[in-house]
Amino acid sequence: MASTRRLRLAAAALASALALTATACSSAEKPSEAGGKATIDFWSMPYWIGKDDKVKELVDEFNASQSKVTVNYTQLEWKDGRDKIKQALGAGTGPDVWLMNNGLELDYLKAGVLAPLDKLGYTKKDTDAFLPLSKVNEFDGKLYGAPLYFDVDVMLYRTDVLKQYGIKNPPKTWDELKDSAATITDKSGKKVHGWQFKGMDDHLNAINSTWESFLCQAGGSLTSADYTASTQNSEAGRTAMNYMRSFYDEGISPVGTSALNGFIDGKVAMFPFFQSVIANVKDGGAKTEGNWAVAPMPEGPKSGCSMVGGHSLVAQAASKHLDAAGTFMRWLASPERSAQYMDFYGIFPYDLAKVDPAVKKTVDANIAKDSNWNAIFTQLKRNTPDLLLQDRHAFSTRWEAQKAAVVAGVNGQKKVGDALGSIDEQVNQALEAEK
Structure with a gap:
């Protein structure tokens, strides 16, 4: 309810500002x-x-x-x-x-x-x-x-790490991603982790772009076509979250490890984020120079789309x-x-x-x-443009709800259905306030 009230107050304040300045x-x-x-x-x-x-x-x-x-x-x-x-x-x-x-x-x-x-x-x-x-x-x-x-979400990968563990090319599908990541994690004795979902680390806000990319790849949407109902607790939503959760259930990825810092240090082999993070990777200097590259996102069950x-x-x-x-x-x-x-x-x-x-x-x-x-x-x-046009509706409520619920659903603190249901419940309140 607090998020809904904030949304109403913000809209009222902006409308008031327009009236004052227009006069x-x-x-x-x-x-x-x-x-x-x-x-x-x-x-x-x-x-x-x-x-x-x-x-x-x-x-x-x-x-x-x-x-x-x-x-x-x-x-x-x-x-x-x-x-x-x-x-x-x-x-x-x-x-x-x-x-x-x-x-x-x-x-x-x-x-x-x-x-x-x-x-x-x-x-x-x-x-x-x-x-x-x-x-x-x-x-x-x-x-x-x-x-x-x-910006678009892409996949960054350590060319040196993939080569060291016998992986010739960056993964192109969800299945290939999980197989490649598991190979690196297992063969390195977990000294190097094959994959980290950006946002399951020290940059919590990033879970929003990560989650919405994987939801999209599973064929899901944030809202109904008319933007009036949250639609994350769906078959596509459960497919995406269960896939992400499997990396932590199976010990392939470590909750809390920084995707970016781990990548720079060579302790995370692959991670997804907006391509502008390349500027940060380059700041790694000798640690990263000549040892990384960018690939399109691995395609999910329905597409290879990502967050914009x-x-x-x-x-x-x-x-x-x-x-x-x-x-x-x-x-x-x-x-x-x-x-x-x-x-x-x-x-x-x-x-x-x-x-x-x-x-x-x-x-x-x-x-x-x-x-x-x-x-x-x-x-x-x-x-x-579809995903971002959906995201515009109840944006602040959704991004706050996802930061808590997606992390909890992926790391096992909540059941997947409960996590997605929590997002829908909070977002629907905010969407109702928009009407």
Whole structure:
């Protein structure tokens, strides 16, 4: 009930923010931007993985290139940045432009807080250039988020460890994955574990993307087609959770061992996560250099799909400077800048056939110099917007419920049916509040 109450309060606060700011920004009071520089506020977490200062550098670069727009940048922390944005908007203030997860948040959309891209100077040609996955940012037929980059769950594997234990190729199916992982764990005397599900370790929030990927591969869904009912306690849900649980029941994987740190140290052979974790793996230096690679996710009973993530820019509908906000968004989320985000393995969010040839050349060169991009783009093609559009509904409740229930169901603290039923019960309360 607490989650449901929080959802209602958040929606009410955002609706209140819209009413307040809309009143303050009537057409009679709105200042002209033509006579001088428009100043806008941009709030963001440091989305450039491993280089917290890079976003500020980009904002500085934008400001130096402009004569009519100035951006004031506020860098927030990941632990509470989203909450600070929501609280500021609820108080009738907040930024003109900010960072939001791909898929966006339903309470912002329903409260009318976000400006559609066509009100920010985006043309149909602009939005048609986005990859089809940009549909994750649609609501009632309009796009509200400009994608900076996409993430997809992929499989990372230690080439040296697989070779040491006689495994020639990364596994392509659930059965092959379990067999390969068991071989490594057994032959190493459990000194190396063949597999770890990201999120069954020290990064608990990651269980959400891991779980939703395996649920999808089993043919499951998060909600009904009309988004009104949670559907995880299903045959597909039980298939996925029983499969994951078998790794711990059979001693193949260790609960609590860090997937990322274990992988860097060579004590975990394979794990799944968003491909942008590659930036962290590379930080392993000599421990990982030349000893790892990326593969598409092993296919489950129904498909090889996986969770989609990444980040977009959004703007406040009540901003006094929508034109300036759009100018900044089109620059920061442009093909030119998005090609730079490939440095931390953010997936280029544009159709290569619809961007400037110079940008295409840059992207092609990035792909050519790193064979891991082939696996990443193979995984990208397997995914649709469906899972993330479902996840938008009762998002915060679901992700909190899954962190507790999935871990408990997989490690044996709860029966599988009880764990899935617990998720459905909590999420259905939140879905009811959305109606």
